[in-house]
Amino acid sequence: MRSLAKLTPCPVLIDNEWSVPETAAHSVVCNPSSGETIAEVPMCGAVVVDAAVQAAHAAFPAWMETPPIERARVLFRYKMLLEENFEALSESVTREHGKTMTEARGDVRRGIEVVEYACGIPELLKGDSLENIAPGIDCHTVRQPLGVCVGICPYNFPVLVPMWMFPLAIACGNTFIFKPSEKVPLTGIRLIELLIDAGLPPGVMNIVHGGRECVDALLEHPLVRGVSFVGSSEIAKRIFEVGTKHGKRVQAAGGAKNFVFVMPDAHVEKTVDGLVDGAFGCAGQRCMAASTAVVVGSAAEQFVGPLKDAVESIQVGRTDRDPAAQMGAVITREHRERVIGLVNEGVASGAELLVDGREVNVPGAPDGFYMGPTVLDRVEDRMKICHDETFGPVLNVMRFEDFDDAVETANRQAYGNGACIFTASGKIAREFSHRIQAGMVGINVGVPAPLAYFPFSGWNYSFFGDLHVQGREGVMFYTREKVVTSRWHNVGEGEIWHTD
Numbered sequence: 066m067r068s069l070a071k072l073t074p075c076p077v078l079i080d081n082e083w084s085v086p087e088t089a090a091h092s093v094v095c096n097p098s099s100g101e102t103i104a105e106v107p108m109c110g111a112v113v114v115d116a117a118v119q120a121a122h123a124a125f126p127a128w129m130e131t132p133p134i135e136r137a138r139v140l141f142r143y144k145m146l147l148e149e150n151f152e153a154l155s156e157s158v159t160r161e162h163g164k165t166m167t168e169a170r171g172d173v174r175r176g177i178e179v180v181e182y183a184c185g186i187p188e189l190l191k192g193d194s195l196e197n198i199a200p201g202i203d204c205h206t207v208r209q210p211l212g213v214c215v216g217i218c219p220y221n222f223p224v225l226v227p228m229w230m231f232p233l234a235i236a237c238g239n240t241f242i243f244k245p246s247e248k249v250p251l252t253g254i255r256l257i258e259l260l261i262d263a264g265l266p267p268g269v270m271n272i273v274h275g276g277r278e279c280v281d282a283l284l285e286h287p288l289v290r291g292v293s294f295v296g297s298s299e300i301a302k303r304i305f306e307v308g309t310k311h312g313k314r315v316q317a318a319g320g321a322k323n324f325v326f327v328m329p330d331a332h333v334e335k336t337v338d339g340l341v342d343g344a345f346g347c348a349g350q351r352c353m354a355a356s357t358a359v360v361v362g363s364a365a366e367q368f369v370g371p372l373k374d375a376v377e378s379i380q381v382g383r384t385d386r387d388p389a390a391q392m393g394a395v396i397t398r399e400h401r402e403r404v405i406g407l408v409n410e411g412v413a414s415g416a417e418l419l420v421d422g423r424e425v426n427v428p429g430a431p432d433g434f435y436m437g438p439t440v441l442d443r444v445e446d447r448m449k450i451c452h453d454e455t456f457g458p459v460l461n462v463m464r465f466e467d468f469d470d471a472v473e474t475a476n477r478q479a480y481g482n483g484a485c486i487f488t489a490s491g492k493i494a495r496e497f498s499h500r501i502q503a504g505m506v507g508i509n510v511g512v513p514a515p516l517a518y519f520p521f522s523g524w525n526y527s528f529f530g531d532l533h534v535q536g537r538e539g540v541m542f543y544t545r546e547k548v549v550t551s552r553w554h555n556v557g558e559g560e561i562w563h564t565d
Contacts, residue, residue, distance in 0.1 A: 121268055328488035
């Protein structure tokens, strides 16, 4: 089939029919590496949203009754199509997001891993049973789907984050409405084209585009039963509040300010490698970014110099053309200016600019949205940049003489996504993992993001809801548990009812 992902403007999908709705407003999609406009997105409102919800609602009864093994077979076929289109999907991610090809391939691979996990849905949906909870009475549980579910996605992982949501949702028997980020819709459209090609029935998957008007229509629609969201904490909080107010089950993952502890006994080279990858991978545009290095005691003497050298060696370039580029552009010109503004505030507050990436120059790309890797040393708890999520290629370095003081400072942060420690001491690692207030902890790894069969377990201001994305919690989120208690009388026992 012809790829709709190459067309402008971007289409919506309702009941397996692709179309471009007439809308009053549009948003443009840019290639961050060059700054050129590559697509146009219709900003849908309540009318388009209602059509998508109605289609999903109509498809739900038949899809719910489809045996789990048959739903899994659709996902098995989908997995094979994703593998066949692996490089094309990776190139699409690089084009509309700016990731390096290595990062884009990682985005696609991690998304496929969620599909692989969802293929085990017959096992994942099994309930519990116990006979003779009382004489002659048995009890068992079953998990049933919610109904129409919604996924509202950010721009930073065009494949992985949607895959956190819809493969498990449809495997569990729900129907789905996918709202990709208006900044990176092209890869998401192609993902759903392949899902339709895998044999998904009409109405089970639908796509709408838009901003706040579109999101509010989804949150308020009476037929929507579950909402998954990933984005900034401020918006995640609002999504949770509005969605739950309207009776939805909501999981809303927000932002982060992740601390990476460096102890005096850490392996310097491996620590620098892990921290550089954690801080500057994907140009720092990920909620698991290693945004703050906490160097304890004499670690600063060993660590800061090699860190500076490693950061200064990072090659920033056009990831859509230069395979040697180690870091690409940020998503928009406006976002670059926001990140630069936070760096300026940090310097004005007294932080020491160890590596300055504000004026990076990429040959042949004068209109690209580039900011080079930046390191601010001697950042203090009183500074705005210590607390605000930067979401860009900026690493803070904080210095502490005492481990306990460092832990207390980290635990005062509003967020609670990830925290890491580099050390050779099992005792310190154990104490750190026990005391640190974060949902995902890394020991001698820079990015403690879990694989598909574990939950992405943010805490505090990094997550709103009870059940996280991925893993068993993802299955629990997209289903409701029913408890069945049964008793069968012997013939002639008690009163027998007859119906005509």
